[in-house]
Amino acid sequence: xxxxxxxxxxxxxxGAGVALVPQAALAQSAExxxxxRARYETVEQTGKLDADSLTLRSRVGVxxxxxxxxxxxxxxxxNNITLSGDDRNTSLDPRPQFATINxxxxxxxxxxxxxxxxxxxxxxxxxxxxxxxxxxxxIGSPGxxxxxxxxxxxxxxxxxxxxxxxxxxxxxxxxGPGTDFNWDMSSHLLNASFAVSPALKLAGFVYLIDxxxxxxxxxxxxxxxxxxxxSTEIGEFGVSYDLMVATQTDSGSATAxxxxxxxxxxxxxxxxxxxxxLGYDVITGDGAFAFANPLAGNHGTAGWADVFHGGGRSSxxxxxxxxxxxxxxxxxVESSAIxxxxxxxxxxxxxxxxxxxxxxxxxxxxxxxxxxxxxxxxFEMANYDGPDASYAPADKTKYWVTLGYKF
Numbered sequence: 189x190x191x192x193x194x195x196x197x198x199x200x201x202x203g204a205g206v207a208l209v210p211q212a213a214l215a216q217s218a219e220x221x222x223x224x225r226a227r228y229e230t231v232e233q234t235g236k237l238d239a240d241s242l243t244l245r246s247r248v249g250v251x252x253x254x255x256x257x258x259x260x261x262x263x264x265x266x267n268n269i270t271l272s273g274d275d276r277n278t279s280l281d282p283r284p285q286f287a288t289i290n291x292x293x294x295x296x297x298x299x300x301x302x303x304x305x306x307x308x309x310x311x312x313x314x315x316x317x318x319x320x321x322x323x324x325x326x327i328g329s330p331g332x333x334x335x336x337x338x339x340x341x342x343x344x345x346x347x348x349x350x351x352x353x354x355x356x357x358x359x360x361x362x363x364g365p366g367t368d369f370n371w372d373m374s375s376h377l378l379n380a381s382f383a384v385s386p387a388l389k390l391a392g393f394v395y396l397i398d399x400x401x402x403x404x405x406x407x408x409x410x411x412x413x414x415x416x417x418x419s420t421e422i423g424e425f426g427v428s429y430d431l432m433v434a435t436q437t438d439s440g441s442a443t444a445x446x447x448x449x450x451x452x453x454x455x456x457x458x459x460x461x462x463x464x465x466l467g468y469d470v471i472t473g474d475g476a477f478a479f480a481n482p483l484a485g486n487h488g489t490a491g492w493a494d495v496f497h498g499g500g501r502s503s504x505x506x507x508x509x510x511x512x513x514x515x516x517x518x519x520x521v522e523s524s525a526i527x528x529x530x531x532x533x534x535x536x537x538x539x540x541x542x543x544x545x546x547x548x549x550x551x552x553x554x555x556x557x558x559x560x561x562x563x564x565x566x567f568e569m570a571n572y573d574g575p576d577a578s579y580a581p582a583d584k585t586k587y588w589v590t591l592g593y594k595f
Contacts, residue, residue, distance in 0.1 A: 398440030473507030507541030
């Protein structure tokens with residue numbers, strides 16, 4: 189089904205939904221919201237010319253709240269402009285001699301959604317919207333690049349007490365940058381969770397993902413799995429833990445055959461402003477296909493340099509093992525223009541799950557500052573150092589300076 193027909197479906201659904209809102213509910217005010225993010229980024233990559241870019245991403249939206257508070261309408265537009273630096277490779281302006289900074293200029297409608305909440309437990313949302321489960325690991329609306337992903341979808345959510353369940357049918361992924369790289373799809377997503385206690389929350393999910401976009405059919409899959417999270421205290425230390433296990437097979441429009449597994453695990457210890465965390469993540473691969481994440485927020489999953497991301501997959505065909513260690517410290521600041529700060533280091537060691545080959549290591553570093561009036565400033569760095577081998581990605585170093593403001 190073409191993009192024009194998909195857009196027409198979205199318009200018809202929203203139009204029909206608005207028509208159902210009682211006329212008495214339409215004479216109300218609206219809330220305007222938004223954010224601005226200026227980012228300077230540089231990339232040094234072996235075999236490529238250095239790239240740099242200064243961009244400004246703007247989002248402005250309106251949330252309409254009628255007197256009949258069962259209904260809510262939300263719309264949001266997004267724009268990105270380049271302030272400086274055209275020496276880069278992007279999807280909309282390919283310059284393959286340069287390293288990639290995929291933040292070209294664009295303007296788009298990022299969200300347009302109508303929600304009906306008949307009571308405190310149920311809600312029904314139709315339109316273009318953000319969707320994310322379990323930290324965006326498999327399903328999410330990633331916003332690391334200046335173009336944040338959204339979905340054309342119908343969503344049913346139920347929440348009562350410790351139980352939450354969500355069903356999604358999505359027919360289109362607005363993946364950017366701009367509108368040239370969106371995907372048609374027919375995906376059914378079911379996620380449910382139950383909080384037993386602060387020390388134990390259980391979640392289960394089934395995702396039937398059918399990517400209809402030409403050339404992307406083999407990203408279609410059936411994924412099901414479970415997640416365990418929780419936190420507790422041991423003496424003076426806070427302890428949090430996270431374990432996700434998922435299996436995935438080809439389905440839908442896929443013509444290839446694969447059967448892969450994802451295991452994400454981590455534990456973190458905190459005391460005061462100090463944090464020490466260990467993680468071990470595994471994505472299996474059979475040499476042709478690895479565990480696919482076409483709808484995920486992949487940045488940072490296997491390092492901030494993103495050397496193992498691309499084409500909707502988050503690892504090489506032979507899979508990936510990622511052992512990582514984080515050390516950081518932060519604090520709130522009273523009687524100061526700076527409200528809080530955090531600084532830290534993350535070290536990662538990579539290897540191939542299928543072959544055992546060394547895939548190098550990466551060091552990520554950050555300093556993040558928060559100010560009054562929802563202003564933030566961050567300095568971040570990622571340095572990937574791979575082995576001198578044909579099977580490994582090229583060495584890559586990235587730097588970011590980001591200034592943000594929300595209202």
